Amino acid sequence: MTQDRFEPALISLVSEWLGDGLTTVLACGMVGARQGWQEAPYRAVPCAPVAAGDTVKVETQDPRLDVRIIAGLSQAAPADVMRGEEVQIAGFLSQQPDFEGVLLLPGTHSKHVELVDGHVQRFATHMTGEHFNLICAHSILKHSVAEGDHDPVAFADGVQIGRAGNALKRLFSIRAEGLVGQSDPVAARSKLSGMLIGAELADLDPKRPTMVIGSGALCDLYLAALLQIGVDAAARDGGDLVRAGLTKLYLTEQA
Amino acid sequence: MTQDRFEPALISLVSEWLGDGLTTVLACGMVGARQGWQEAPYRAVPCAPVAAGDTVKVETQDPRLDVRIIAGLSQAAPADVMRGEEVQIAGFLSQQPDFEGVLLLPGTHSKHVELVDGHVQRFATHMTGEHFNLICAHSILKHSVAEGDHDPVAFADGVQIGRAGNALKRLFSIRAEGLVGQSDPVAARSKLSGMLIGAELADLDPKRPTMVIGSGALCDLYLAALLQIGVDAAARDGGDLVRAGLTKLYLTEQA
Secondary structure, three states: OHHHHHHHHHHHHHHOOOOOEEEEEEOOOOOOOOOOOOOEEEEEEEEEOOOOOOOEEEEEOOOEEEEEEEEEEEEOOOOEEEEEEEHHHHHHHOOOOOOOEEEEEEOOEEEEEEEHHHHHHEEEEEOOOHHHHHHHHHHHHHHHHHHHHOHHHHHHHHHHHHHHOOOHHHHHHHHHHHHHOOHHHHHHHHHHHHHHHHHHHOOOOOOOEEEEOHHHHHHHHHHHHHHHHHOEEEOOOHHHHHHHHHHHHHHHHHH | OHHHHHHHHHHHHHHOOOOOOOOEEEEEOOOHHOOOOOOOOOOEEOOOOOOOOOOEEEEOOOOOOEEEEEEEEEEOOOEEEEEHHHHHHHHHHHHOOOOOEEEEEEOOOOEEEEOOOOEEEEEOOOOOHHHHHHHHHHHHHOOOOOOOOOHHHHHHHHHHHHHOHHHHHHHHHHHHHHOOOOOOOOHHHHHHHHHOOOOOOOOOOOOOEEEEEEEEHHHEEEEEEHHOOOOOOOEHHHHHHHHHHHHHHHHHHHH
16 A cells, blocks of 8 residues: 555545544554554554654644554564553553553564563564465465364374474375375464464463453364463453553544 | 376496396386386385395396386374385394394484384485585575585584584574674575484484494484584495395395
8 A cells, every 4th residue: 555545545444433623543553554644653672662752743734633653562682572552551550550461462563561660571473374374375284274164182292292392393194194194274373373282371370360461263172272371361352452552542642 | 297208218328238138137226216217016014124026027128127116104193105215224133143232224204214123114304415505595694504515513513412402493483693703605595404303313322232324424423413412323325235235135036
């Protein structure tokens, strides 16, 4: 999307809500990336997930719009970045301000976020979702996997392999199982998913409070894998938390 | 390639060597796969890498050809297969029949082969080469890596990450390093290569004799990584060993 297409796209979504006066629009996520509408900075952790004033104002053609893009978060070492999840984290903390532990935000680029005293202490991005799609679509394993009903037994088998640190070295077995014996491509896909999710979760400490932010089938997979490895986790809806985080920031900026 | 195109392709390569009588052609590798010229069976390990008589005769139109495809090797658990490498292993054993230890055959699908008493005891396929190409070509990291001169420092940094079991969880840092600071895409590519090779080699036992079968730049990368992790390994040319293995099998079958 070229930069001049963001404003018409936004107006087509929110025009019903625009009055005669100025309407503040708070935006977060990849809209603030270099290839987004306007680049927003990163704030370096450790820090609160969002901060009043740390937004970038976007110049708009329409005088009714006051668009601000929220800064992302960055980490120097290991190098890491996030855009958008920081608002979900702020939304979560607005509801559970005393939570200390790990937030897990599954997705194409899954985030593990350590919260201490209302601040993001450190975080790590795992390319699990992208990696899974890449292997299913482009690797030789594409001949060995097929979409279909989730297979919980094959998934659990995969989680076990992944948490033991064997995801990479056992990838090819997904193909070989179909060559040396019988293999169900639908089960193989669940197993591959379990292997990559198990690898992602291998380092989690079962003694630390852990919360999954997300919803739907992917969130359920993570909850099942966490249960299997002994991490007692609950889930919060990611959409709800984005709205809670945006609202919190808006009210703070108005105050 | 469709099946009827194998014979003309072969004749165009060997016609100068064909006489009036019958010429034996021993073939190995993916020519014996299900999608190859004719499917050859797998022999289950533990076993000698090749065995006289364990070839499949191919029906040819040209009466001067006696084409035989050599069986591959399979392993039940963890499921694994190889086609072609077994001939290199046989070639290696024809030169060093008393070798006991690990043969490492780098490539798209890298093989680790444990040799005991002239037999393949077990083996493991690592999709390292395919995985590297996949990530460079199709993942979000493609924007962060570029071909160029090998960077040995970045490579060694990657090997260190990979051998510590952190290859998967640090993939995204390749991209993030370019977003939060300065990053050289050519060095980033060497680092990614080191991460995946380091992960592949992490479980090798420095106390076991180890030999790399291959040649060229990829072989040099493996030798450098092995040196870094304390495994003393020499290399043998893979092409030479294929010819040695085919010759050995041919002479055995004639005897």
